[in-house]
Amino acid sequence: MNKFKALVLDKVNDETNLEIKQLSMDDLPEGEVTIQVEYSSVNFKDGLVAIQNKIITSYPMVPGIDLAGTVIHSKDEKYNPGDEVIVTSYQLGTGHFGGFSEIARVPSGWVVPLPKGLSLKESMILGTAGFTAALSVQRMEDNGLEPSQGPVLVAGATGGVGSLAVNILAKKGYEVVASTGKSEQEEYL
Numbered sequence: 406m407n408k409f410k411a412l413v414l415d416k417v418n419d420e421t422n423l424e425i426k427q428l429s430m431d432d433l434p435e436g437e438v439t440i441q442v443e444y445s446s447v448n449f450k451d452g453l454v455a456i457q458n459k460i461i462t463s464y465p466m467v468p469g470i471d472l473a474g475t476v477i478h479s480k481d482e483k484y485n486p487g488d489e490v491i492v493t494s495y496q497l498g499t500g501h502f503g504g505f506s507e508i509a510r511v512p513s514g515w516v517v518p519l520p521k522g523l524s525l526k527e528s529m530i531l532g533t534a535g536f537t538a539a540l541s542v543q544r545m546e547d548n549g550l551e552p553s554q555g556p557v558l559v560a561g562a563t564g565g566v567g568s569l570a571v572n573i574l575a576k577k578g579y580e581v582v583a584s585t586g587k588s589e590q591e592e593y594l
């Protein structure tokens with residue numbers, strides 16, 4: 406595929422414009438791994454990008470702070486065409502063309518193989534918020550947390566990271582206390 410579609414945020418004479426454009430492979434930034442993007446999550450940072458917040462470091466920019474897809478070309482022998490991969494964080498979607506594009510090209514150090522047991526779609530349903538929640542639980546367990554120590558409090562529990570943290574902890578056998586400032590969300594929690 407030489408031509409493909411991407412959401413492009415551009416700035417000309419202080420006017421910003423967000424639209425779906427046709428790009429070619431030559432428009433993509435440098436990187437060892439080229440990926441056919443299947444999914445990208447919509448994260449809080451994407452919201453900031455959409456309202457042209459200062460987290461964008463250069464224009465034009467393709468937003469999308471994470472992506473999951475299939476490798477179509479790799480200059481790094483760690484990856485081969487057909488490999489299913491995830492990319493999240495670094496400058497993806499803020500300083501380097503991101504996941505709201507049919508094709509992405511990224512540094513190989515940003516690429517993570519799709520974990521076994523997870524589909525590309527599931528990986529982006531969890532998204533960067535789920536990854537963040539999982540890293541937080543992992544860090545607490547590395548520091549000795551275990552279910553026998555009693556309940557775990559999750560603040561901001563209706564939010565992206567909080568709701569996934571509640572899910573992860575409950576599935577791992579923890580008693581979870583979910584706190585929220587939104588009384589109407591009590592039943593959901």
Ligand SMILES: NC(=O)c1ccc[n+]([C@@H]2O[C@H](COP(=O)([O-])OP(=O)(O)OC[C@H]3O[C@@H](n4cnc5c(N)ncnc54)[C@H](OP(=O)(O)O)[C@@H]3O)[C@@H](O)[C@H]2O)c1
Nearest residue numbers: 448449533534537561562563564565566567584585586587
């Ligand atoms: N999303 C990511 O990928 C990611 C990655 C790294 C770090 N983070 C950080 O993780 C935190 C949560 O991110 P998120 O994406 O889950 O955001 P979010 O979906 O907007 O959720 C944040 C939650 O925090 C609670 N909250 C908001 N204002 C508050 C206040 N003034 N006092 C107390 N609680 C308040 C609200 O929950 P209740 O109404 O239920 O109380 C809200 O739903 C943020 O600090 C974010 O920067 C997020």
